[in-house]
Amino acid sequence: MGREESIQAIIETLADAEAASGHAELGPLFMSARNAIRASARRACMNEPRTSAAASLSVAGGAMAPIAAACRLGEGIGAELGSHLAKAVRLSLDLVGPTKGKPLKSEPHDVQPPKGWKQLSGGEFKRRSKGGQVFWIVHRPHVPGGDWSLFYGTLPIGASETPEQAALLSRSLEGLMSASAPPEATPAS
Numbered sequence: 721m722g723r724e725e726s727i728q729a730i731i732e733t734l735a736d737a738e739a740a741s742g743h744a745e746l747g748p749l750f751m752s753a754r755n756a757i758r759a760s761a762r763r764a765c766m767n768e769p770r771t772s773a774a775a776s777l778s779v780a781g782g783a784m785a786p787i788a789a790a791c792r793l794g795e796g797i798g799a800e801l802g803s804h805l806a807k808a809v810r811l812s813l814d815l816v817g818p819t820k821g822k823p824l825k826s827e828p829h830d831v832q833p834p835k836g837w838k839q840l841s842g843g844e845f846k847r848r849s850k851g852g853q854v855f856w857i858v859h860r861p862h863v864p865g866g867d868w869s870l871f872y873g874t875l876p877i878g879a880s881e882t883p884e885q886a887a888l889l890s891r892s893l894e895g896l897m898s899a900s901a902p903p904e905a906t907p908a909s
Contacts, residue, residue: 740801746786756782
């Protein structure tokens with residue numbers, strides 16, 4: 721799937737998620753995310769690697785805003801909405817490419833990592849998911865939503881007021897992704 725088709729698939733998946741949500745508070749977030757994605761789509765499809773990569777990250781990050789909000793609902797997500805959200809995360813990860821390496825550098829702090837997380841020398845907290853993907857919590861003061869940003873690989877998920885809240889968000893996203901895993905390929909007979 722090409723970049724343009726991937727972006728369109730993210731937009732359509734977010735529209736499907738909005739239709740399946742049943743949560744009035746999520747509607748404006750889904751609409752805003754789709755508008756932000758459309759605004760960055762042309763730059764993401766440019767044949768200029770740095771601009772395209774930055775805009776692709778903007779598209780993927782824009783898709784995460786309503787997904788993070790939905791994950792914070794916990795059990796209220798439901799199977800159909802969860803399936804659409806997990807698909808949007810997978811499409812976003814595919815769009816930004818390999819998610820190895822660290823996200824942004826953490827600002828200095830003197831906070832201990834949440835249980836099950838390791839603190840690295842740069843101050844970032846790291847945890848590997850059951851699926852093998854790396855979650856990061858990075859201290860970034862003055863970010864809207866809180867001083868602690870959660871990343872799934874290098875994909876920004878959301879900000880929280882405490883590392884513990886970011887850790888809970890990571891567990892919710894991990895549960896969403898494992899509950900809505902794509903079907904296994906069936907071997908040819």
